[in-house]
Amino acid sequence: MIVRLLFFILVFAIVWVIYRQFAKAIVAKSKSVKKADKANHEESMVKCATCGTFVPLSHAVYDHNQVAFCSMEHKIEHSDQQK
Ligand SMILES: [Zn+2]
Structure with a gap:
């Protein structure tokens, strides 16, 4: 026991x-x-070239000129404006 x-x-x-x-x-x-x-x-922030919103570096979208954007839509919008 x-x-x-x-x-x-x-x-x-x-x-x-x-x-x-x-x-x-x-x-x-x-x-x-x-x-x-x-x-x-x-994390450092970058400014969207279209709307001016600050986005984290890893969330930013870049075009061929290394310009930062908050979203793909703003990247397209920005490239449309330049035409
Ligand atoms: Zn934007």
Whole structure:
């Protein structure tokens, strides 16, 4: 009977250790996600040549002259205006 009790305590201890490791991993993961979020917010902005809206560098659309636009529609609009 005492062997069974010790076995249960051992199993509980192992589960507890695994749970702690998991909790640590999850916390570390959410921290790194927060860090990535912060990096995105610090991304430099470019001004749309058509409407003047500032858009993040990665969301901007560029034409052959490397002019930045907020959307494909504004890129087309701008090239139409130049004709
Ligand atoms: Zn625009």
